Amino acid sequence: MKKPASSWRLLLVAAVALALIAMALGVAACGGSGSSGGSTSSSMADTAVGAGATFPYPLYSKWGSDYAATGAGKINYQGIGSGGGISAVTNGTVDFGGSDAPLSADDLSTAGLVQWPQCVGGVVPVVNISGITDGQLKLNADVLAKIYNGQITTWNDAAITALNPGVNLPSTKISVVHRSDSSGTTWIFTNYLQAAAPGVWKAGADKTVSWPVGVGGKGNDGVAASVKQLSGSIGYVEYAYAKQSSMVTVQMQNKDGVYVKPSLETFASAASQADWKGSLPSMYLVLVNQPGKDTWPITGASFILMQKNQGDAGRAQAALAFFDWAFKNGATSAQSLDYVPIPKSVYSLIQKDVWKDITVSGTPVWQQ
Amino acid sequence: MSTQTEYLAGPAGPRDAAKAATRGRLRLGDPIFRVIATICGLIVAVSMFGLTAVLIVDSWPAITGVGAKMLTTVAWEPSQGQYGALAALVGTALSTIVAMVIAVPLALVIALLLVELVHPTVGRVVGTAIEMLAAIPSIIFGMVGLFVVVPWLQATVVPWLLNTPLGKVPGIKPGPSFAGGGLSVLTAGIVLAFMVLPFITAVSRDVLRMVPQVTKEAGYGMGSTTWEVLRKISLRYANSGIVGAIFIGLGRALGETMAVAFIIGSVYNVLPHSLLDPGTTIASLIANTFSEATSKLDVAALIELGLILFLITLAFQVLAQIWLRRVQRTTGGRA
Numbered sequence: 001m002k003k004p005a006s007s008w009r010l011l012l013v014a015a016v017a018l019a020l021i022a023m024a025l026g027v028a029a030c031g032g033s034g035s036s037g038g039s040t041s042s043s044m045a046d047t048a049v050g051a052g053a054t055f056p057y058p059l060y061s062k063w064g065s066d067y068a069a070t071g072a073g074k075i076n077y078q079g080i081g082s083g084g085g086i087s088a089v090t091n092g093t094v095d096f097g098g099s100d101a102p103l104s105a106d107d108l109s110t111a112g113l114v115q116w117p118q119c120v121g122g123v124v125p126v127v128n129i130s131g132i133t134d135g136q137l138k139l140n141a142d143v144l145a146k147i148y149n150g151q152i153t154t155w156n157d158a159a160i161t162a163l164n165p166g167v168n169l170p171s172t173k174i175s176v177v178h179r180s181d182s183s184g185t186t187w188i189f190t191n192y193l194q195a196a197a198p199g200v201w202k203a204g205a206d207k208t209v210s211w212p213v214g215v216g217g218k219g220n221d222g223v224a225a226s227v228k229q230l231s232g233s234i235g236y237v238e239y240a241y242a243k244q245s246s247m248v249t250v251q252m253q254n255k256d257g258v259y260v261k262p263s264l265e266t267f268a269s270a271a272s273q274a275d276w277k278g279s280l281p282s283m284y285l286v287l288v289n290q291p292g293k294d295t296w297p298i299t300g301a302s303f304i305l306m307q308k309n310q311g312d313a314g315r316a317q318a319a320l321a322f323f324d325w326a327f328k329n330g331a332t333s334a335q336s337l338d339y340v341p342i343p344k345s346v347y348s349l350i351q352k353d354v355w356k357d358i359t360v361s362g363t364p365v366w367q368q
Numbered sequence: 369m370s371t372q373t374e375y376l377a378g379p380a381g382p383r384d385a386a387k388a389a390t391r392g393r394l395r396l397g398d399p400i401f402r403v404i405a406t407i408c409g410l411i412v413a414v415s416m417f418g419l420t421a422v423l424i425v426d427s428w429p430a431i432t433g434v435g436a437k438m439l440t441t442v443a444w445e446p447s448q449g450q451y452g453a454l455a456a457l458v459g460t461a462l463s464t465i466v467a468m469v470i471a472v473p474l475a476l477v478i479a480l481l482l483v484e485l486v487h488p489t490v491g492r493v494v495g496t497a498i499e500m501l502a503a504i505p506s507i508i509f510g511m512v513g514l515f516v517v518v519p520w521l522q523a524t525v526v527p528w529l530l531n532t533p534l535g536k537v538p539g540i541k542p543g544p545s546f547a548g549g550g551l552s553v554l555t556a557g558i559v560l561a562f563m564v565l566p567f568i569t570a571v572s573r574d575v576l577r578m579v580p581q582v583t584k585e586a587g588y589g590m591g592s593t594t595w596e597v598l599r600k601i602s603l604r605y606a607n608s609g610i611v612g613a614i615f616i617g618l619g620r621a622l623g624e625t626m627a628v629a630f631i632i633g634s635v636y637n638v639l640p641h642s643l644l645d646p647g648t649t650i651a652s653l654i655a656n657t658f659s660e661a662t663s664k665l666d667v668a669a670l671i672e673l674g675l676i677l678f679l680i681t682l683a684f685q686v687l688a689q690i691w692l693r694r695v696q697r698t699t700g701g702r703a
Contacts, residue, residue, distance in 0.1 A: 014406035018414075021407075083660025090662075175522070175548035180634030182447075182660035207660075208447050215551045215646045216634030218656055225630075229519045230550045 046312070048319035051078040052085020052098025053184045054220040056119055056302040058240040059339045060098065063326050066333060075322045079219060083182025083207050089113065089305050095319045097305040100184025101207050105282035112308050114357050116283050116350040117301035118323065120271040120340040122239045123188050124262040124298070126247040128227050129155055131168055133248060135261050138163045140253035141196030141289075141297070147174055147234060148193065149200060150213035155232065163253075170232075177226045177235035180216025182207040188300035189236045192288035196255070196297065236298075239267070240337050254297040255289050264338045266296035271340040274301070280353055306358055313360040320355060320366045327351075420678070427672035433665055438672065443637035444653060446661070451669040453676060458639050459553060459632065459647030460677075464621045466557025466643065471564045472614055478565075479572035480598055495573060502566035510627035513559040518631055522550030526644060543641025551633035554643040559627055564617035571616065575609030576602055608695045615688040619681055625651040650677045 050060075057079035068074045080088070082099035089097030090111045102115055125144065127137060143159050146152045152159055156169040179186045190209055193201035203209045217223035220241045227235040228245065239262050242249050251259040260266045273290040276283065287299045304323065310316040327350075331341040342350075355366040424431075430438070434451045441452025478498070482491040526549030529535055530542070542549070549555075579602045587597040603610070633646020634656060640647035648656075650673050661667045 010402060010406060014403050014410060017403065018407050018410050080659045083662070087660055087662045173548060175550070180636075180656045182657070206447055208445070210443070210445055210448060210637050211635075213545065213547070214635075215547045216636075216656070218629065218634070222630075225514060226551065229514055229522070230548055231519065231523050232548060 046314040046318045047074040047076055048095045048315055048322055049076045050085075050096040050098060050304075050319070051080050051088045051094045052305075053082040053100045053302055054079035055082075055100045055121060055123075055185050055188075055238040055300075056098055056339070057220070058238075058244065059119055059121075059334055059337050062333050062337060063322075063330050066330070067322055067325055070325070072325065073318050073321060075319070079221075081179075081181040081207075081219065082184030082187065086111075086305065089307065092307065092311075095306070095315050096323075098302060099305060100300050100302045101187035102282070102284045102301075102303045103305070104284055108282050113305045114281075114308055114354050115303045115305045116354045117276070117285070117342055117346075118304045118326065119334055119342065120267060120274075120287065120299060120301045121338070122262050122267040122270075122296045122299050123185055123192075123236050124239050124242050124249045125234055125236050125252070126224070126227050126242050126249055127234045128231055128248065129172065130170060130231065134246075135249060135251060136167060137248075137250045138253070138259050139250050141193060142200055144252075145193045145197035145200040148176055148178070148212070148214065149203075150176070151200075172232035175230045175233035176211075176214030177217055177223050177230070177233050178211050178214045179208075179223060180218050183219075184300070184302070185220060185236065185238055188288060189298060191286055191300075192298045195286075195289040240339070243338060252297050254293070254295050255291050256293045256295070258293045260294060260296055262296055262338075264335055264340065266294055267299050267338065268340045269294040270296055270299035271301075276346045277349060280349065281357075283350075283354065308357050308359065310358060310360045310365060313365055316358060316360065316365040320358065324351070324366075423671060423675040423678060427668050427675050429665055430668035430672040434669060434672075438669070439676075442639055444648075444657075445637060446657070446663075446666045446669065451665075453650070453673055455636055455639055456648050456650045456653045456673065457676070460622060460649040460651075460680075462553045462640060462643065462647065463556040463560055463628065463632065463649055464618065466554060467560035467564055467621045468614070468618060470558065470561035471568060471617060474561070475565050475568035475572060475613075475617075476603075476610065478569050479576055480602070482569075482573050483576040484594065484598060484602070495570075498566045498569050501562070502570065506563060506624060506627045509559050509563050510630040513555060513627060513631040517555055517558060518550040521552070521555055522548045526550070529644075538642070540642050540644060543638075543645045545635055545638040545640065545645050546642070547633060547635075547646050549644040551631055551646050552644050553632060553640050553647045556628050556632040556647075556649070557643070559631060560621045560624055563624060563627065564621050567620065568610075568613045568617045571613035572606065572610050575606040575613070578609075579605045608692050611688065611692060611695065615684060618684055622681055622684070623651055623677065624649075625655045628652045629655050650674075 057077065060077045064075045064077060077098065082101050085097035085099050086103065088094045090113065103111065103113065108115060125139065129137070139160070140163065143152065143163065146159065152174065154171050154173055156171045161169055184207060186209065187205065187207045190201070190203070190205040194205045203212060215226065217226040217235070220237045223235040224237050224241045224245050224247060227233045227247065237247070241247075249262055251261050253259050269292045270287055270290040273292065273295070274285055274287055276285065279285045283303070285301065287301055289297050290299065306316070306319065327342060327347040334341040351366065356364045358365050430451065438451050438453050439457070440454060441450060442454045443450050443452045444455060482495050486494070529540065534540055583601055583605065584597055587601050592600070628649050629652035632648060632652060634648055634652065635646045636648055636653065654670050654673055658670055661670055
């Protein structure tokens with residue numbers, strides 16, 4: 001009698017075949033990835049890849065296209081939030097990270113990174129209130145903190161009308177918008193609330209905080225979109241986002257008691273107070289609540305972080321060449337987008353004292 | 369073959385007939401195809417088990433480190449060392465329930481309409497339109513939700529709703545985290561309903577079409593109204609297919625990520641007390657916070673969230689199978 005075809009035998013044959021295929025693929029993959037990701041650069045420049053804060057994204061994106069137009073090389077920058085940028089550069093998945101929240105000297109040495117400021121910009125509160133136009137509403141740190149605490153809930157609250165005599169504020173409920181992701185913009189904003197309204201703001205200053213009220217938007221663009229869609233809302237974004245989307249910004253009272261509008265001049269006034277030399281080597285500096293009658297109180301620098309020990313000299317060189325170009329030739333583009341460029345006195349310091357720590361096998365990548 | 373061996377070989381079966389018919393030709397086609405097909409099936413099974421294994425292994429630091437507290441703590445705040453999935457779980461449940469409550473009756477009525485009540489041409493055109501709705505990428509739903517549904521709810525619907533007596537009903541009365549009602553669980557539920565509607569409608573329509581004409585005619589012949597035929601014959605006949613369709617829609621609603629991330633408000637530290645409160649879902653929480661998960665525990669906790677979602681979906685699939693089997697037994701085994 002002929003034995004009926006056994007389905008178990010079929011299964012066994014198939015499983016053995018599958019195992020062989022899997023092993024073959026595994027060996028091929030391991031062999032292929034044995035050599036690390038980067039190869040030594042050829043005569044064509046590598047593309048440097050970066051990710052991080054959405055705060056400077058409009059500026060880096062403009063610089064990137066201008067730099068590519070010169071033909072010297074290309075960079076690629078993705079806005080994923082400061083927290084994402086710090087993790088990505090620490091894990092080595094990108095060549096440089098962008099963060100508005102600088103790391104402390106200890107965190108820098110634990111992660112093996114260096115950081116330096118690449119530009120300075122302003123964080124502005126934006127509102128969506130019927131009848132209120134750009135630059136009309138006046139707020140101060142105390143009121144702003146109370147709004148973000150949920151203590152002031154309607155736009156015609158006595159505290160707000162006291163600062164805005166003659167302005168017709170509706171009784172709409174305030175919808176608070178903040179960031180849902182880990183953000184350097186949040187770090188700058190909460191640092192300001194903590195510095196200027198310490199009695200009111202208790203939620204701390206960090207890239208993410210436990211927000212007492214409000215909804216979250218993803219990225220500066222998410223907050224801008226949410227504020228535009230929700231009537232009666234307030235949010236905080238980097239100034240370029242507010243300007244590009246023609247949003248309604250507010251005047252803030254600075255440390256000297258003067259109400260100022262956000263602009264390149266008021267940001268520059270804050271930036272000029274920064275003691276970058278004294279902050280070396282970590283360059284950790286908080287620029288909020290600076291003195292000066294023309295100073296915008298919610299100003300911050302955006303930092304670039306890079307690994308000290310680079311694996312690929314070509315990519316590191318490409319990144320540093322881009323930043324060198326941006327320091328020397330990027331000032332006009334920066335100012336056109338209302339970012340304050342880093343002055344020559346500071347960037348020569350950066351190139352001399354900070355970039356020397358970026359090395360490949362002990363030799364500094366950046367040759368002056 | 370000689371008569372003797374044919375006799376000894378036993379009764380002829382289909383394989384023997386095929387062997388006889390293809391004598392002289394290469395007969396490897398069938399076995400090779402069977403092996404390849406079995407390999408493909410194994411790949412799927414192995415991937416499924418492999419995925420579950422990877423999820424469990426990678427989330428192990430969080431399962432041991434955070435433990436059962438993850439399911440009972442409300443707030444998700446890794447920077448404060450708090451890993452609570454309860455807000456996300458409640459948000460997922462609420463938005464899915466809202467979506468199914470809106471989508472299922474609508475889908476059934478549309479399917480019945482298309483199959484029974486309208487001219488076949490109209491039925492084909494509307495049916496195609498609904499199938500095209502299924503092909504729209506989910507991020508488009510998110511964008512339309514953010515630019516159209518959100519401002520409309522915030523400016524028009526919610527203020528009106530809060531002025532009516534319905535505004536005092538618990539579940540609609542705004543809770544402590546109320547933010548205007550535009551970015552809320554309700555908005556997410558509405559947009560999810562429109563994403564889920566085409567799947568349920570399409571499958572229900574196909575299943576309803578398969579109800580035998582004879583049975584329906586018997587009903588009409590005995591004097592039933594259209595509604596009685598629809599309810600007692602068509603729907604009962606198509607019951608298990610419709611239940612299957614609903615579970616497909618449920619699976620999509622549970623796992624929808626980017627569309628929900630735009631419009632649900634991303635509030636991770638407070639439970640939504642009403643439909644008008646903002647919240648978060650498991651999928652959108654992972655999408656928003658994954659890129660900056662720094663420490664091993666952060667990453668493991670997020671993967672554990674993914675594992676929880678995976679297990680919830682699996683549980684619903686198992687429930688669906690049990691229910692379908694029970695329905696098959698009572699209605700006489702119609703698959």
